[in-house]
Amino acid sequence: MKSLEVLTARSLRGIYWSMGLLPLPPSSQLIRLLFALLIRGIWSVHLLMIILTGLRFLWKDARLSIGYISGTTLFMGYAWLGLLLQLESALKHRSSARLEDLRFQSQLQMQRLGMSRGCRRAWRLLLLIGTQLACDLAKFWANSRADVSPVLTSSMPQMWLLRFRYVQLLDQVIVMNQRGIQLQHSLLSLADGNDIWQPFGFLQESRQLQTLRLAYDRIFECYEAFSDCYGWGMLGLQLMCGFEFVSNAYWIITEVYQEQNLYLFVFNGATCLAMGILITTLFWYGDASTENLLRVSRQLFHFVLCLFGVRWNRLQLLALGLWFIWYVLIWMRTATGAAIFEECALECLLTHSLFLLLTSGHCIILLDTFWQRRHHRTLWEQERNHFDHFDHLDGSVALSLCLVLIPSIVLILVVCLCRFWLDLQLPGRSLFWITMPSYVGLQLRLFGFLADILVANVRVISARKRLKLLANSTARQLPEIESVVQLKLRCGQLNNLFAVVNLCYGNSLLIIFIVLFLSLVFNFYWLVRNLLLQPNSLAEIFVHLGFIINLGLVLAVICWHCQQSFNHSRQIGCLISKLVKPLGCKRYNDLICEFLLQTLHQRFVLTAKDFFSLNLHLLSSMCAAVVTYLVILIQFMFAEKGSQVQVQVQTLNSAKSPEQKA
Numbered sequence: 001m002k003s004l005e006v007l008t009a010r011s012l013r014g015i016y017w018s019m020g021l022l023p024l025p026p027s028s029q030l031i032r033l034l035f036a037l038l039i040r041g042i043w044s045v046h047l048l049m050i051i052l053t054g055l056r057f058l059w060k061d062a063r064l065s066i067g068y069i070s071g072t073t074l075f076m077g078y079a080w081l082g083l084l085l086q087l088e089s090a091l092k093h094r095s096s097a098r099l100e101d102l103r104f105q106s107q108l109q110m111q112r113l114g115m116s117r118g119c120r121r122a123w124r125l126l127l128l129i130g131t132q133l134a135c136d137l138a139k140f141w142a143n144s145r146a147d148v149s150p151v152l153t154s155s156m157p158q159m160w161l162l163r164f165r166y167v168q169l170l171d172q173v174i175v176m177n178q179r180g181i182q183l184q185h186s187l188l189s190l191a192d193g194n195d196i197w198q199p200f201g202f203l204q205e206s207r208q209l210q211t212l213r214l215a216y217d218r219i220f221e222c223y224e225a226f227s228d229c230y231g232w233g234m235l236g237l238q239l240m241c242g243f244e245f246v247s248n249a250y251w252i253i254t255e256v257y258q259e260q261n262l263y264l265f266v267f268n269g270a271t272c273l274a275m276g277i278l279i280t281t282l283f284w285y286g287d288a289s290t291e292n293l294l295r296v297s298r299q300l301f302h303f304v305l306c307l308f309g310v311r312w313n314r315l316q317l318l319a320l321g322l323w324f325i326w327y328v329l330i331w332m333r334t335a336t337g338a339a340i341f342e343e344c345a346l347e348c349l350l351t352h353s354l355f356l357l358l359t360s361g362h363c364i365i366l367l368d369t370f371w372q373r374r375h376h377r378t379l380w381e382q383e384r385n386h387f388d389h390f391d392h393l394d395g396s397v398a399l400s401l402c403l404v405l406i407p408s409i410v411l412i413l414v415v416c417l418c419r420f421w422l423d424l425q426l427p428g429r430s431l432f433w434i435t436m437p438s439y440v441g442l443q444l445r446l447f448g449f450l451a452d453i454l455v456a457n458v459r460v461i462s463a464r465k466r467l468k469l470l471a472n473s474t475a476r477q478l479p480e481i482e483s484v485v486q487l488k489l490r491c492g493q494l495n496n497l498f499a500v501v502n503l504c505y506g507n508s509l510l511i512i513f514i515v516l517f518l519s520l521v522f523n524f525y526w527l528v529r530n531l532l533l534q535p536n537s538l539a540e541i542f543v544h545l546g547f548i549i550n551l552g553l554v555l556a557v558i559c560w561h562c563q564q565s566f567n568h569s570r571q572i573g574c575l576i577s578k579l580v581k582p583l584g585c586k587r588y589n590d591l592i593c594e595f596l597l598q599t600l601h602q603r604f605v606l607t608a609k610d611f612f613s614l615n616l617h618l619l620s621s622m623c624a625a626v627v628t629y630l631v632i633l634i635q636f637m638f639a640e641k642g643s644q645v646q647v648q649v650q651t652l653n654s655a656k657s658p659e660q661k662a
Contacts, residue, residue, distance in 0.1 A: 008122035012167065019043070019161050020086050021168055023093035040086050047086075047158060050079040053151075070247040075151055077243065081236045082158045085165055088233050099172075099225040102218055106179050109215035121174045125167055128281060132163055135274035139267050146263035162237065166278045169230055173282070176226065179219050186212055241275050248272045301401075301451070308437075309366040310445035310508075312373040320366055327363055330434050346633075346640050347529075350522050355431045361515040362438040365445055368507045375503045379452065397454045404557045405447060408550055412440070415546035418539040425539075439519075442512050446554055449505045453561050453606065456497055460568040460604060463490050464575065471578040481588055484579065488595045491572065495602040498565070502607055509608040516551055521626050523547045525633040555619065562614035565604040573599040 016022045020040045025032040054076035058069070089096075136156070143152050186208075248268045305311035309319040334355065369376075419432050467487055527544040530537055576596045580589060606614045 005122045021089050023096040024090050047079040047082045051076050077240055078158050081240050082161050084236050085233050092229050095229040099229050102222045106218040110182050131277055132274050135270040138270040142263040142267040148267040176222050183215050241279050244275050305444055305448050308441040308444050311448050312376045354522050355435050357515045358435045358438040361511050362441045364511050365508050372504050379500045400454050411546045411550040415543050418542045421539050445508055450558055464572050467575045471575050498604045506609040520551050521629045524630050559614055559616055559619040562606045563616045569604040
């Protein structure tokens, strides 16, 4: 990991040097100074040529429009901004040298405090550069198909000049934020060691406090020097990026009404995405904290759940009405094909059955979420009132949820792209895009359930750890009865929490598992059918394979976490038996026996209205049932093919018989 940090830092420094983003070396290093001036001269000539080209476009072209003028202005504006950055890096060499000195001094102060751990920022910077490369590849692909921008290739050097300026700023900000976090941890450790404030009680602590004060001064001066060194460039970057967003928004709106070209959407969308990632990342780390990320992510996740009607909020009433209007419209549309549905083959029968299952399942879940809104409020009140004072939730829940959510989103996007490619090749009426919102709604309901289970499991693990510490201390001395009573109440609250979760999600889980099980069976059948009959149709194979992997991943993760809840409850029961003291007082042993009896009867089990429990046994049973029904559907497929062959043979024989008579 350290080698990656060093390699990334040296590579980026070489790129900054080749782009003229580093200050000029002193006059004592004459060769390096001349080489740096040569690089700046080359960049200045290139940027001036771009400005002259833009002026020539505006002067010679008589058909000027708003889009043409805004695009040419952006083309020239980024060149002027590049010249400003070259001038700023050359003139601000004293501020840059002062910033480097202050960073070095703050690093020495942190080493004196025992906080010399480096800042791991390589993977963040590499990820940012990778997203910019991906956006540029998408733009080149769209431009090769539709010739969106004639100056895309010539504008790439100046665009990457500005992007690496963003990367340079982000690198500096991450390092300064890391110094601030280290200073905060040092202050917390010093405060924890002092029960009563004693400013000059101990010489070592007063020296440590003096070092902390000096470190704070150096960090504050680092931020001031950073603003002085990069202030004008950051102002220009923000102004140009704002104009870029406005221009691309105008082009997208005009394309919707005029051309409706997919490649124009891809080009402008990739441009907005690239600039948006740069601005958001810099603003984020400028006001940085992990708590902001967790809070914003949680609010965004809650908003998406409410938008699909699978989480109760005031917004859910509006979403509920809109969803019912949507379902009435699509059911009326599909009802017109009822006559066709009567003579439907197996393929058509499965497609319409899956459509009805997904749409009706999501509709039932919308009603169930509205009906169970009081239980959802009870669940939130229990988590807020009974558990916040026991433990602090960190980013482990968000990380565990993202490990499932991000692959699921990627798989759904791949499936949609493959389906879109198929629709371009064979245009026709398809139920895929109509049923996709219902499929996403069912998955979001599962993700909401998974989030609550992850939170509950963190509470259970915290209780198990405290019980384990109490059991280890019992070997040395008899624990206090009050601590055992608190743990007993804690386990009772956890049992009530799991009971409320079952009330909130029981009906929904029953519907979702039935619908997703049948969807898994149908997609397995379509995958086998395509592999046997149409092995060259890779896009259709990827569609069904993406659905299968996505469903399998989500169901496996949910069953695994539900199994962990049950396992943790069993481990708690095993740890309670270690608290028994045969030679202890009767009141203490009676309390332990009552606690043990409580854990034996209160298992943390998650069920779908008691029809089945969610655990790994359910997953294995579903796999076996999928194989069984898949074999049955394959037999129907071969029987249908055989009947079609017989009909064709009879048709040929009936056509030959009049000829033979003649």
